[in-house]
Amino acid sequence: MPYRLKQLQKQLPTVHLVAVSTCVFILGLTLMLLPSENVEATRGDLPMAAPAQSIESSDTATAPSSAETSTASTEESTQKKETIATPPSVEENWVDYTIGSGDNLTSMFKKAGFTARDVYNVATAAKASESFTRLFPGQVLSFLITDGELTKLRHRQSELKHTLLTKTDDGFKVDIIERKPDIEHKYTAGTIQDSLFLAGEDAGLSSKKIMELASIFGWDVDFVLDIRKGDSFSLIYEEKFLNGKKIGEGPIIAAQFINRGSKFTALRYTNADGESSYFTPEGYSMRKAFLRAPVGFARISSRFSLNRKHPVLNRIRAHKGVDYAARTGTPIKAAGDGKIIFRGKKGGFGNVVIVQHGSNITTLYAHMSNFKRGQKTGNRVQQGQVIGFVGQTGLASGPHLHYEFRVNGVHKNPLTVKLPQALPIAESERSTFKSTASSLLAQLETYQATTLAALDTQKL
């Protein structure tokens, strides 16, 4: 199935392009400028997570931007009037130096045969910009030398940003050349056989994108426990192109996840302040104020129950929390933003942290092997922040996290308690959100329908 979907993507270029041209305008430039890292990786450690090593880097050095090349050629063309015999492809004689680790402006100038005086002149001119002073390995410095003198210097920070220094009669002039990539929308879908990770890979997603997808739905779907064979996902995300070459990926802009028959839809929206987050089509935030599970890489070893036989005490005793069995040392994360109100030993619970959230909710984490260093009672913690590590201190038959969720002092089942949501779309943004949302939904549905139709055709 995922294989066939991949094949189908290739058969759908027309739809793809139509959607691209319409949506680029709708979404505007705001979206494309946002870094894709905006998505919080609060649920980063998924069971199927591979190390995020395949993160795209757009900072690979390439040929000079066409913007500069065109400037250069106009300058040449003015000169060319006098020397008509010269072939039209006269090029400025740039010399490129790739920045290595430990390099700075002085060492780079030395390599290019310039003096400390030249470094001083350039550094003075570039003082206001971050270029030249912040050099990173892999970036390229290009020197244009005319009659033994430095006339231009270019710092290629990335494919999208160059800084150009040009010698004038009174020092160097600084130009920052920023290029906007072309944004295209990429659709893909998959059905889970074994894990979200494998299905995501089959659908052509990078591990970074799979994590992004999981973190969008991580508030509603517990990727440790809730995933079933047959669950499916579909998503549209941005791809960035420069001169027809893919240089990176942008964020997911719309996604759907069907978990055991329940459909969750997330749409990315950027508000007037330029902040992006994911909302349901109705305008509710995908973020909840709490994580469903405070540990990754875990399995539930004991559920919330009011009459359970205690494994150590061997008698009936209410179990007012959920036990997550995990290896000793597994990080335990604060389920929501809050304040540590207890951190210490507490009888059978061993090492315990209690976090107060807002005025009426507390969460408790027990049997920790160790607390997170540097924190103490009274400290504020953020959702997803590590507060300690799984262990078996106190009365425990093996390493696990005992997790409790209390509302107004009353124990609730952490697996079923209705989690408070983050704020919905602001009233002032409702109408803008509605039009963005309906356009994104329409796009998602068109892709899905076309994919299904193509699947049917294939069956015939």
Ligand SMILES: [Zn+2]
């Ligand atoms: Zn327990």
